[in-house]
Amino acid sequence: MLELRDIGFSYSGHAGARSAATPVLDHVDLTLDEGELVLVAGRTGVGKSTLLGVFNGLVPAFTGGRLSGDVRLDGASILHLAPRDRAHVVGYVGQDPTAGFVTDTVEEELAYGMEQLGLDGATMRRRVEETLDLLGIANLRSRDLRALSGGQQQRVAIGSVLTMHPRVLVLDEPTSALDPTAAEDVLATLTRLVHDLGVTVVIAEHRLERVVPFADRIVLVEADGRVRVGDPAAMLQHSPVAPPIVELGRWAGWSPLPLSVRDARRRASQLTLVPAARPAARAPSEDAVLEARGVTVTYGRHVAVRDVDLRLTAGQVTALMGRNGSGKSTLIWALQGSRKRVRGTVRVAGEDPADVGAEARRRLVGLVPQTAADLLYLETVTDECAAADRDAGVSRGSAGALLERLAPGIDPEAHPRDLSEGQRLALVLAVVLTSQPAVICLDEPTRGLDYPGKTALAEILGSLTAEGRAVLVATHDVEFVAQVADRVVVLADGEVVSEGTTARVVAESPAFAPQVHKILGDPWLTVEQVVAAGAGR
Amino acid sequence: MSTARPARDLHPGAWWLWAMGLAASATVTTNPLLLLMIVGIAAVTVSLRRADHPWSSSFRLYLVFGLVIVTIRVVFRVLLGGGFGSSVLLDLPQIPLPGWVAGIRLLGPVTLESVLAGLYDGLRLATIVICVGAANALANPKRLLKSMPPALYEIGTAIVVAVALLPQLADSLRRVRAARQLRGVPGGRIGRLRAVVVPVMEDALERSMSLAAGMDARGYGRAGDLPRSQRRTTGVLMLAGLVGICAGTYALLDQTAPRWLVMPGLVGGVALAGGGFWSAGRRVQRSRYRPDRWRTEEICVALSGAAVAAGVLGPLRDDPLLHPALDTFPTVTTTALVVVLLGIVAALVSPRPVLAQETAPPLEEVGDARAA
Numbered sequence: 001m002l003e004l005r006d007i008g009f010s011y012s013g014h015a016g017a018r019s020a021a022t023p024v025l026d027h028v029d030l031t032l033d034e035g036e037l038v039l040v041a042g043r044t045g046v047g048k049s050t051l052l053g054v055f056n057g058l059v060p061a062f063t064g065g066r067l068s069g070d071v072r073l074d075g076a077s078i079l080h081l082a083p084r085d086r087a088h089v090v091g092y093v094g095q096d097p098t099a100g101f102v103t104d105t106v107e108e109e110l111a112y113g114m115e116q117l118g119l120d121g122a123t124m125r126r127r128v129e130e131t132l133d134l135l136g137i138a139n140l141r142s143r144d145l146r147a148l149s150g151g152q153q154q155r156v157a158i159g160s161v162l163t164m165h166p167r168v169l170v171l172d173e174p175t176s177a178l179d180p181t182a183a184e185d186v187l188a189t190l191t192r193l194v195h196d197l198g199v200t201v202v203i204a205e206h207r208l209e210r211v212v213p214f215a216d217r218i219v220l221v222e223a224d225g226r227v228r229v230g231d232p233a234a235m236l237q238h239s240p241v242a243p244p245i246v247e248l249g250r251w252a253g254w255s256p257l258p259l260s261v262r263d264a265r266r267r268a269s270q271l272t273l274v275p276a277a278r279p280a281a282r283a284p285s286e287d288a289v290l291e292a293r294g295v296t297v298t299y300g301r302h303v304a305v306r307d308v309d310l311r312l313t314a315g316q317v318t319a320l321m322g323r324n325g326s327g328k329s330t331l332i333w334a335l336q337g338s339r340k341r342v343r344g345t346v347r348v349a350g351e352d353p354a355d356v357g358a359e360a361r362r363r364l365v366g367l368v369p370q371t372a373a374d375l376l377y378l379e380t381v382t383d384e385c386a387a388a389d390r391d392a393g394v395s396r397g398s399a400g401a402l403l404e405r406l407a408p409g410i411d412p413e414a415h416p417r418d419l420s421e422g423q424r425l426a427l428v429l430a431v432v433l434t435s436q437p438a439v440i441c442l443d444e445p446t447r448g449l450d451y452p453g454k455t456a457l458a459e460i461l462g463s464l465t466a467e468g469r470a471v472l473v474a475t476h477d478v479e480f481v482a483q484v485a486d487r488v489v490v491l492a493d494g495e496v497v498s499e500g501t502t503a504r505v506v507a508e509s510p511a512f513a514p515q516v517h518k519i520l521g522d523p524w525l526t527v528e529q530v531v532a533a534g535a536g537r
Numbered sequence: 538m539s540t541a542r543p544a545r546d547l548h549p550g551a552w553w554l555w556a557m558g559l560a561a562s563a564t565v566t567t568n569p570l571l572l573l574m575i576v577g578i579a580a581v582t583v584s585l586r587r588a589d590h591p592w593s594s595s596f597r598l599y600l601v602f603g604l605v606i607v608t609i610r611v612v613f614r615v616l617l618g619g620g621f622g623s624s625v626l627l628d629l630p631q632i633p634l635p636g637w638v639a640g641i642r643l644l645g646p647v648t649l650e651s652v653l654a655g656l657y658d659g660l661r662l663a664t665i666v667i668c669v670g671a672a673n674a675l676a677n678p679k680r681l682l683k684s685m686p687p688a689l690y691e692i693g694t695a696i697v698v699a700v701a702l703l704p705q706l707a708d709s710l711r712r713v714r715a716a717r718q719l720r721g722v723p724g725g726r727i728g729r730l731r732a733v734v735v736p737v738m739e740d741a742l743e744r745s746m747s748l749a750a751g752m753d754a755r756g757y758g759r760a761g762d763l764p765r766s767q768r769r770t771t772g773v774l775m776l777a778g779l780v781g782i783c784a785g786t787y788a789l790l791d792q793t794a795p796r797w798l799v800m801p802g803l804v805g806g807v808a809l810a811g812g813g814f815w816s817a818g819r820r821v822q823r824s825r826y827r828p829d830r831w832r833t834e835e836i837c838v839a840l841s842g843a844a845v846a847a848g849v850l851g852p853l854r855d856d857p858l859l860h861p862a863l864d865t866f867p868t869v870t871t872t873a874l875v876v877v878l879l880g881i882v883a884a885l886v887s888p889r890p891v892l893a894q895e896t897a898p899p900l901e902e903v904g905d906a907r908a909a
Binding site for chain 2: 056058061062082083084085087088091092095099100101102104107108111112113115116117118121124125128142160164333338358361362366371373375376377387388391392417431432435
């Protein structure tokens with residue numbers, strides 16, 4: 001139906017991370033069929049978003065660059081149609097749904113696209129009602145878009161293009177900002193569209209573990225701009241990015257690879273694993289680096305965090321989990337001292353971060369916020385590092401050395417905006433670490449990171465704890481938590497509902513269980529553990 | 538009685554007409570009792586009928602602004618002295634000024650009359666401002682823009698988007714300033730400014746680009762097929778209309794210009810320009826989802842404002858009570874009272890507004906939690 005023929009794309013004459021010589025897309029041939037779910041995968045920065053943009057014309061209309069080849073709809077070329085003139089065929093939902101909202105209530109947002117198409121009032125009314133029901137958001141119809149939760153916003157964004165009855169729906173990382181439950185809701189909605197309405201859905205996503213079970217085909221974008229297309233099980237056999245379930249399957253030599261937890265569980269019964277003496281969780285030292293008691297934070301009348309007790313011990317990574325809006329970010333900022341507490345105490349090395357000046361606070365608690373780029377404002381990596389040295393009052397080159405240790409090989413003359421997600425995160429972390437804080441907090445650090453990127457981050461956090469720091473990570477990413485965390489604290493509605501070692505908390509709540517645990521049960525959390533145990537068999 | 542009716546948002550135009558009626562009647566009187574009554578009517582209506590949208594809380598700002606206007610007027614009366622009247626409140630020495638500023642006095646005796654004149658005059662201006670504020674708090678500005686003629690749709694959308702981006706800019710500023718605390722604050726004013734402005738501007742630019750991309754992807758700006766001849770008609774109509782309006786206005790203001798130009802110029806010009814708008818609007822294939830309709834309530838609200846204006850500008854026009862003497866306590870008659878009180882009818886006949894939500898968490902927390 002929709003067909004890409006020999007598509008090539010490159011940024012010409014741009015100085016920057018991508019040199020002009022390397023094409024982002026090269027000789028891409030891809031045909032989308034009616035009613036299939038296609039997953040676009042690949043490492044960070046390989047042009048997955050570019051490929052999605054080619055479908056509806058945002059590339060090159062909004063990105064610049066040179067596009068060659070042809071885009072055909074039912075055999076007719078639509079290459080030269082502007083995105084707005086393809087709107088009734090290709091629906092597009094960008095990475096951040098809130099950035100694309102034009103109106104302010106759910107109902108108006110759903111109708112906006114149809115107004116542009118000039119549909120008559122009765123049709124619009126009918127389609128809005130149908131879409132509200134289809135997405136399960138009928139109770140939200142007159143709500144303010146900005147007051148919705150992340151999952152609800154994502155569903156509204158999907159609905160707002162669905163009302164135009166597009167034949168292809170293109171989504172760029174629809175679940176990356178969502179907690180596991182909200183992500184499941186959104187994916188369930190998408191599969192329903194594929195099955196019931198025959199809509200073709202194209203998804204680019206880093207968290208393959210969430211989407212792979214639903215995908216009909218996988219498009220693997222490679223570093224040289226070529227793509228490989230095929231059946232998920234076959235494609236994932238050699239993919240550079242693979243969810244834990246696939247890694248487990250590869251290790252165990254299962255063929256074809258199981259893609260859903262259910263399949264894998266059946267295969268796993270043949271697997272005999274002797275729980276090796278597990279590398280016991282690093283012995284919890286008794287000295288708490290950070291001790292919080294009864295922390296309560298309010299916004300007006302709304303209580304965001306209520307009576308939270310938290311102990312962070314040296315040499316441990318603690319994960320802070322909970323659904324969107326459960327108060328994770330607020331708690332982190334309160335621990336750091338910037339957010340005013342209504343009640344409670346926080347002690348770091350005998351001091352309360354809220355009582356000391358900003359400079360002393362930075363030496364107690366370092367924080368990498370959700371949008372890490374907020375900290376960066378200079379033109380080159382070198383400048384950022386030099387500024388960090390000056391600000392922290394340490395010898396020249398400290399931040400640079402830290403960065404080299406965290407993420408070796410970053411071009412010192414590169415613009416921070418041109419770095420990859422993972423490199424930028426490492427730069428911000430290096431800037432924050434220059435003040436030598438005893439506690440490091442990270443808010444959603446894994447957004448936009450692929451599996452190798454997350455492994456690198458896990459290693460960085462491991463080395464920080466080895467130095468005797470305490471690390472607190474707020475995240476939705478259960479696989480990352482299984483990989484990195486010693487302890488888990490689960491927040492709900494601003495209160496701690498569950499707390500303990502990772503294995504225990506994960507065993508207690510299935511929503512937070514990583515894939516390996518779902519397949520093999522206790523005490524397995526990561527593929528690494530299984531491999532280690534298997535090697536000893 | 539009004540609570541029995543289902544909640545509904547009125548057409549924003551109705552609220553604006555009502556408020557304009559009140560404001561128009563305020564322009565012709567300096568009677569503080571009447572003016573305060575108008576302010577009271579506006580305040581009561583706003584408190585009864587405003588929704589819980591962000592702009593609804595702006596009314597308080599207008600009240601404060603009104604207070605500032607009154608204060609400034611009175612202070613200037615004292616500073617620059619009116620000097621008329623006989624009841625001296627405070628005998629300040631007059632500051633001698635050179636001869637070339639003749640006609641201006643600095644300080645001098647403060648009389649009750651000049652202070653009252655300043656007070657009444659300030660109150661009149663404040664009342665007009667507060668009426669505008671009431672309309673602003675009651676009517677959804679976005680819906681008002683939506684009711685614009687189709688030819689102006691693009692401009693309307695641009696304004697809506699700009700308005701929506703403002704709170705986002707504030708949000709981004711707050712975030713970046715918090716982030717500043719996490720690393721050192723650079724020395725020097727320029728450095729400090731740069732550390733905040735650069736990330737905020739980058740953020741704003743990125744948001745604008747993704748919004749533009751999102752709107753384009755959803756069909757914004759789709760143009761219908763328009764034959765060349767029709768485009769020419771539109772252009773000719775608009776140009777001729779503009780020329781007509783210009784000629785008419787000129788003739789109206791310049792007494793030496795021939796009188797016959799006035800009416801044909803103005804009316805004809807407006808008609809031609811209207812035709813141009815209509816012709817340009819025909820190109821637009823856009824439709825409107827659930828457009829606001831004028832129903833009985835809307836008409837009643839608009840009439841309530843119009844009645845006040847008609848009453849004050851009509852029968853009461855030459856009534857001395859509109860401009861009370863400065864040496865006696867101002868009075869009102871029953872007729873004037875009834876006329877102005879007609880304005881409160883709007884609050885009674887209008888339905889309860891639709892509240893966005895009662896139980897949702899405040900925006901800030903959601904904003905924090907959402908991966909922005």
